[in-house]
Each structure stands twice: as structure tokens, then as C-alpha cells.
Amino acid sequence: MIEYQRDQQQTIPDSQVKIVGVGGAGLNMIDRVALDGMQGVELLALASDSRSLTSSVASEKVQLGAKLTMGLGCGGDPELGAKAAKEQETEIRDALRERNMVFICVGLGGGTSSGAAPLVARIAREMGAFVVIFATMPFEFEGRRRREQAETALNELSVIANALVTFENSRMGELVLAAQGIHEAFAAADRMISESIQAVTRLVVRPGIINVGLDDLISSLSSSRSRCLFGSGIAQGENRSQAALQNALTSPLLDKGRFLKSTKTALVHVCGGESLTLYEVELLMRELSKHVPESAHILFGAAVDANMGDSLSVTIISSLPENEFSKAEEVQTETVIAEVEEVVEETEVTVEPDTLEEVIEESSQRPADVEVVSEGNLLDKLEEMTQELDDEETEGEASLLDDEGVEISGESDEPETEVEEIVNLEEKEEVVAVSERVEESEEPEEVDEMTMFEELEKEVKEDLIDGAVKTSKGSQEELDLDGGPRGKFDGEEPNLVDGEDLDIPPYLRNKR
Numbered sequence: 001m002i003e004y005q006r007d008q009q010q011t012i013p014d015s016q017v018k019i020v021g022v023g024g025a026g027l028n029m030i031d032r033v034a035l036d037g038m039q040g041v042e043l044l045a046l047a048s049d050s051r052s053l054t055s056s057v058a059s060e061k062v063q064l065g066a067k068l069t070m071g072l073g074c075g076g077d078p079e080l081g082a083k084a085a086k087e088q089e090t091e092i093r094d095a096l097r098e099r100n101m102v103f104i105c106v107g108l109g110g111g112t113s114s115g116a117a118p119l120v121a122r123i124a125r126e127m128g129a130f131v132v133i134f135a136t137m138p139f140e141f142e143g144r145r146r147r148e149q150a151e152t153a154l155n156e157l158s159v160i161a162n163a164l165v166t167f168e169n170s171r172m173g174e175l176v177l178a179a180q181g182i183h184e185a186f187a188a189a190d191r192m193i194s195e196s197i198q199a200v201t202r203l204v205v206r207p208g209i210i211n212v213g214l215d216d217l218i219s220s221l222s223s224s225r226s227r228c229l230f231g232s233g234i235a236q237g238e239n240r241s242q243a244a245l246q247n248a249l250t251s252p253l254l255d256k257g258r259f260l261k262s263t264k265t266a267l268v269h270v271c272g273g274e275s276l277t278l279y280e281v282e283l284l285m286r287e288l289s290k291h292v293p294e295s296a297h298i299l300f301g302a303a304v305d306a307n308m309g310d311s312l313s314v315t316i317i318s319s320l321p322e323n324e325f326s327k328a329e330e331v332q333t334e335t336v337i338a339e340v341e342e343v344v345e346e347t348e349v350t351v352e353p354d355t356l357e358e359v360i361e362e363s364s365q366r367p368a369d370v371e372v373v374s375e376g377n378l379l380d381k382l383e384e385m386t387q388e389l390d391d392e393e394t395e396g397e398a399s400l401l402d403d404e405g406v407e408i409s410g411e412s413d414e415p416e417t418e419v420e421e422i423v424n425l426e427e428k429e430e431v432v433a434v435s436e437r438v439e440e441s442e443e444p445e446e447v448d449e450m451t452m453f454e455e456l457e458k459e460v461k462e463d464l465i466d467g468a469v470k471t472s473k474g475s476q477e478e479l480d481l482d483g484g485p486r487g488k489f490d491g492e493e494p495n496l497v498d499g500e501d502l503d504i505p506p507y508l509r510n511k512r
């Protein structure tokens with residue numbers, strides 16, 4: 001169900017928003033917000049490490065535990081961080097006075113961050129502000145102690161803050177290549193956090209045609225121990241609404257929209273220049289509905305901001321309780337496996353086989369009606385043929401004995417022609433096909449296998465030809481002896497014995 005909020009009173013002016021960075025990571029995050037050119041909001045830096053404070057671009061800075069830590073930081077000790085914040089409680093109160101909305105950015109796990117952030121959040125709430133926390137959880141490799149410190153602080157914050165948006169640093173590590181350094185990973189995480197802050201600010205600060213209020217924000221980020229699902233995309237051009245949505249869905253915090261499949265409430269905000277049309281919004285929402293359950297409660301807001309020019313932006317915010325999140329990950333893994341299987345099934349593999357084994361394997365997977373050449377079936381066929389020839393030979397020998405010692409002659413099945421045909425047409429084609437495949441491969445052992453084949457083929461051919469000669473039953477033509485020379489040498493007298501000319505063959509002599 002889509003709810004349209006029309007109560008303009010729920011939004012707040014820019015001047016009442018303060019973005020606070022706590023600890024080293026928090027300061028880096030708000031630096032990023034400043035670098036991204038976010039206008040009209042105040043930035044406040046709170047840290048115990050004086051070097052971090054000096055390099056921060058925030059316009060307002062408070063050094064925590066100036067006396068306690070002497071500007072050296074809290075060395076990863078949250079108790080020290082809490083004491084340091086207590087030391088500067090009055091300054092913090094003054095800095096947060098008359099602010100309706102306070103965003104607190106913090107990298108949980110460190111001493112100042114984990115110890116000071118809960119106190120800063122409590123002061124802001126006590127001053128009447130709506131408090132949204134953007135917190136990162138440490139990388140796995142940072143160790144158990146940091147993780148536990150981060151968890152403890154997160155538990156405290158979840159009770160104090162109005163909304164809590166957590167980012168797993170390890171998850172955001174996916175934003176950079178594995179080979180890239182930790183600084184790149186942090187920078188990518190900070191960009192993502194900066195985008196989220198800007199998006200949330202746009203959502204609740206900019207007056208819109210359809211407004212999203214703070215109560216909507218709370219309901220979309222409501223569950224106490226949950227992970228934030230956040231995606232924001234911007235696009236220009238003809239299909240900008242769909243392109244912006246696709247960009248938003250590519251956020252690793254949405255996992256290409258897969259995590260939205262389990263969401264119960266999602267907040268969607270569309271913002272465009274003067275040219276924003278209802279049709280574009282409708283297209284976008286229709287596409288988005290494919291990524292959320294039908295039963296999901298969708299809070300929708302839209303704003304026209306002349307500064308957007310030709311651009312259209314979409315922001316999706318939701319949250320999933322930790323237990324639901326692991327379920328969604330399981331479903332997602334299953335979906336990915338199913339998708340891969342589907343692709344594999346649909347894809348016709350045209351990879352050239354590299355080895356004879358692959359040729360054989362490939363052949364076994366082809367449909368039965370496809371004539372396939374393989375080492376195995378060629379050998380079988382050759383063996384079969386050799387066996388046939390042996391049988392024929394044996395038959396031939398048997399008939400030789402049966403023929404009472406008479407030289408073989410008579411009927412002929414022209415075996416030499418048949419054998420030649422088989423070898424030359426069928427088997428030779430197969431051998432050529434195999435050798436072509438083998439030639440394509442450059443593996444030396446396959447050449448050996450081929451040599452073996454060629455020898456086998458040669459042997460079989462020789463056997464066939466021998467067999468053909470032995471089993472030949474073809475009739476011979478009569479030699480024409482009439483009128484030819486009769487064995488008499490020039491200048492020699494004929495050999496006459498009892499009136500018989502012995503130089504004339506007896507066959508002709510008898511004819512006379």
C-alpha cells in the first residue's frame with residue numbers, strides 16, 4: 001500500500017539540522033559530506049585526538065577530554081572516551097542547542113567513538129532534537145575486542161536514538177576491489193554514508209509535492225537491532241526514472257534489490273527538476289514493486305527541486321532485523337544458484353575441446369542422433385572391423401579347405417572395394433575429424449595418442465589389404481598367345497623333335 005503524506009509541518013528547515021562527527025572515523029565521514037558539497041547544514045566535529053580535529057573541514061570543533069587525554073586520543077578505550085565526552089558536556093550542549101534534527105556519524109569500535117557517541121546522542125535527545133545515527137561496524141579483521149566494543153555501543157545507541165542506520169564496513173569493502181587499500185575501502189564507505197545523509201536530509205528537509213516526514217523515517221528504520229537497507233541513484237536522459245532506480249538497486253546495502261524482497265516497510269523518495277512528470281514517477285514505482293513484497297508498506301515522497309536540473313534521483317530506505325537479514329541472505333544465495341543453473345541450462349556451450357578426454361566427454365553429452373567421433377568409438381569400430389576381417393579370413397580359409405584342395409576362385413563379394421570404402425569414407429572421415437580436433441589442441445600427449453591412432457589405422461589398412469588379397473576370388477583374363485613370338489631367337493634353328501616344334505607352346509601344338 002502506498003501512503004501519500006501531505007502534512008507540510010513535518011518537514012524542518014535546513015538551519016535546524018546539524019551533522020555531528022564523533023571520533024576519527026566520524027570526522028572523516030563529515031569531511032566527505034562537506035566535500036560532496038552539501039549545502040545549508042552545519043557540521044560539528046567532536047574528537048579527543050587533536051590532529052584529527054586540526055585536519056577536519058568542519059566549521060565547529062570541540063576537543064573532547066582536553067585535560068584527560070591531552071589531545072592524544074583514547075587509545076581504543078571506550079571508558080576513556082565516555083569520560084572525555086563528559087569533560088566537555090557543556091560545550092556539546094551549547095553546540096546542539098535549538099537544533100531540531102541531529103545526524104551523528106560514528107565509526108563504532110574505537111575508544112572515543114564507542115564511549116562518546118552514546119552521551120552525545122543522549123544530550124541531543126534531551127535538547128529535543130530528532131536523532132539519527134549513521135554508524136559503521138568494524139571490519140572482521142579488526143578483531144573481537146573492537147567488535148564487542150562496537151556491539152555494546154550499538155546496543156546503547158539503539159535505545160537512545162530515534163533512528164539508527166548501521167553500515168557493515170566489511171560489506172562496504174565490496175565497493176572497492178580486493179587489491180585496493182584500506183584507505184580506498186574507508187573512502188568508499190564514507191561516500192556511501194555521505195550519500196545516505198544527503199538523501200535522508202533531502203527527504204525530511206526539502207519541502208515536496210508529497211512530503212516524507214520524520215515519522216515515516218522512524219517507521220522505515222524502526223526495528224532496534226536492524227541493518228539499514230539503503231540505495232540512492234541519480235540519472236539523466238530519456239529513461240532517467242528507470243536508470244535512477246537501477247542505480248539505486250546496485251547499492252551493496254540492497255544487494256541488487258534482493259534484500260528488499262523481505263522488507264515490510266520501505267521509504268521511497270523521488271526528486272527531480274521542474275521537468276519531473278507523474279508518468280516518470282509511476283514508471284519508477286511500477287518497476288520498484290517487482291523488488292518488494294506485495295504486502296510491503298511503501299511510504300512514498302516526491303519533491304521538485306530546481307537545483308536538480310535534468311536529473312532525477314530516487315532514494316530507498318528500509319531496514320531488516322538481523323535475524324531476517326540472515327534469512328534473506330540464504331534466500332539470496334539460493335536464488336543466485338537457481339539463476340546460475342538456469343543460465344547454464346540455457347547456454348549452449350561452444351567451447352572447443354582441448355583434450356581427447358574432453359572430446360569423449362563432449363560426445364557422451366550429445367544427443368543420440370548426432371554422429372560423434374571419439375577415441376573410444378573409433379577404436380571400437382576399428383576393432384570391430386579387424387574382427388570382421390579375421391572372421392572373413394577364417395571363413396575364406398575354411399572354404400579353401402572345403403574346396404578339396406582346389407585353388408580359390410569363383411564368386412566374389414569384392415571385399416577389397418568394400419573394405420576400402422569403409423576405411424576411406426567412414427573411418428577415415430572420423431579419423432580426420434578426430435585429428436582435426438587434436439590438431440587444434442597443442443597438448444603434446446594428444447599428438448602421441450594420434451600417432452598411435454595413425455599406426456593403428458595403418459595396421460588395420462594393411463591387414464585389410466592383405467586380407468583382401470588372401471580372400472580374392474576374382475577371375476583372370478585369358479592370355480592371348482596366338483600370333484605372338486614363339487620363343488624362337490633370331491638366327492637360331494627351331495628345336496624339332498619327332499616333327500614337333502618345341503618352340504611352339506604345347507597348348508597351340510595340341511590345337512593343330
Ligand SMILES: Nc1nc2c(ncn2[C@@H]2O[C@H](COP(=O)(O)OP(=O)(O)OP(=O)(O)O)[C@@H](O)[C@H]2O)c(=O)[nH]1
Binds near residue numbers: 026028106139
Ligand atoms: N567508514 C570509515 N570507518 C573508519 C574510518 N576510520 C576508522 N574507521 C572505523 O571506525 C572505527 C573507529 O575508528 P576511529 O573513529 O578512528 O576511532 P576513535 O574512537 O576516534 O579512536 P580512539 O579514540 O583513539 O580509540 C575503526 O575501528 C574502523 O572500523 C574511516 O575513515 N571511515
